Amino acid sequence: MHQRTVPCQYFAPQKIEEALEILSQYGKEIKVIAGGTDLLIQYYDRLYEVGSWLDLKNIEELKDIRINKNQMEIGAMVTHTKLEKSEDIKKYFPVLSQAAADIGSPQIRNRGTIGGNIVNASPAGDLLAPLMAYDAQFRLLSIQGEKIVPAEEFFIGPKKTILEPTQLLSRIILPLPSEKTYGCWIKIGKRKALIIATITLALVVEMAEDNKTVKDVRTCLGSVAPTPIEIKEIREKMIGKKFNQLDFNQLGQIVEDKISPIDDIRGTREYRKDVAKEIMINALEEIGAACGGGINE
Numbered sequence: 001m002h003q004r005t006v007p008c009q010y011f012a013p014q015k016i017e018e019a020l021e022i023l024s025q026y027g028k029e030i031k032v033i034a035g036g037t038d039l040l041i042q043y044y045d046r047l048y049e050v051g052s053w054l055d056l057k058n059i060e061e062l063k064d065i066r067i068n069k070n071q072m073e074i075g076a077m078v079t080h081t082k083l084e085k086s087e088d089i090k091k092y093f094p095v096l097s098q099a100a101a102d103i104g105s106p107q108i109r110n111r112g113t114i115g116g117n118i119v120n121a122s123p124a125g126d127l128l129a130p131l132m133a134y135d136a137q138f139r140l141l142s143i144q145g146e147k148i149v150p151a152e153e154f155f156i157g158p159k160k161t162i163l164e165p166t167q168l169l170s171r172i173i174l175p176l177p178s179e180k181t182y183g184c185w186i187k188i189g190k191r192k193a194l195i196i197a198t199i200t201l202a203l204v205v206e207m208a209e210d211n212k213t214v215k216d217v218r219t220c221l222g223s224v225a226p227t228p229i230e231i232k233e234i235r236e237k238m239i240g241k242k243f244n245q246l247d248f249n250q251l252g253q254i255v256e257d258k259i260s261p262i263d264d265i266r267g268t269r270e271y272r273k274d275v276a277k278e279i280m281i282n283a284l285e286e287i288g289a290a291c292g293g294g295i296n297e
């Protein structure tokens with residue numbers, strides 16, 4: 001049994017600097033709590049012991065969404081409700097806004113935070129694929145200073161990240177996309193509400209000036225691997241091509257071939273592979289319709 005070396009305490013500082021001091025003092029002996037919607041369930045299930053608590057609820061600077069030059073910065077304590085309702089997020093990052101709207105129930109969305117979803121690092125975390133698709137970076141802070149890490153380097157396994165016990169996730173940084181960027185979010189689960197995803201897809205396509213040629217693309221999936229993944233092979237098949245000349249079926253097949261999901265209670269490997277192809281085709285059709293570059297144009 002793990003031996004506690006410091007007395008159990010509860011901290012709810014108002015400043016990040018204080019939180020970082022506490023973290024550096026307590027390290028593994030303290031648990032950071034945001035909305036508690038993942039943490040408290042794991043704690044009540046006694047998945048681990050908690051020595052002391054560091055509650056982030058009073059740190060106002062972690063709760064804002066702001067545009068800073070050509071970047072969107074989202075505080076780690078921004079709730080799913082705030083993310084879903086933010087006009088700026090809807091405008092620039094609709095896939096993220098829609099994914100936030102699909103999380104749990106209103107109660108969960110009012111408490112759960114983007115930071116908690118990221119650090120919990122569930123393969124089924126709904127925001128993870130959209131964040132990768134928008135090329136997110138995470139700002140990690142400790143008393144030693146800051147570290148900016150791309151989303152794809154942050155997740156290293158199911159519920160495993162590179163975050164150290166003395167570090168705090170403070171902000172999520174997203175480059176503002178060009179005006180001709182289109183996105184599609186698809187979440188498949190066993191029912192419509194309050195459901196953990198069987199598979200998710202966040203497809204983000206940036207068009208060139210002509211609004212017809214693909215300039216960049218990100219095809220990111222959740223719940224098909226230990227971490228959210230990008231199917232990079234899609235890039236070489238799409239970039240530089242006219243959208244209305246793409247073979248959607250072939251692109252769907254690439255997604256199906258490149259993922260190796262597992263069987264679990266939410267779906268079999270075969271089911272996930274079949275569905276991955278279908279949702280890729282649906283997402284391409286939706287983007288085609290949105291940019292006027294559909295196959296029937």
Ligand SMILES: Cc1cc2nc3c(=O)[nH]c(=O)nc-3n(C[C@H](O)[C@H](O)[C@H](O)COP(=O)(O)OP(=O)(O)OC[C@H]3O[C@@H](n4cnc5c(N)ncnc54)[C@H](O)[C@@H]3O)c2cc1C
Binds near residue numbers: 034040041112119125
């Ligand atoms: C009924 C129910 C339904 C749900 N439905 C969904 C769903 O549909 N989709 C989905 O993706 N999730 C779902 N969840 C999971 C959960 O609500 C989300 O993952 C939520 O975003 C977690 O955020 P939180 O603020 O509650 O995190 P917490 O539970 O407070 O923390 C989660 C983890 O992150 C760490 N942490 C939090 N913030 C920071 C930070 N800033 N720096 C460092 N570490 C930090 C904590 O120490 C902990 O390890 C559901 C949960 C419940 C109970």
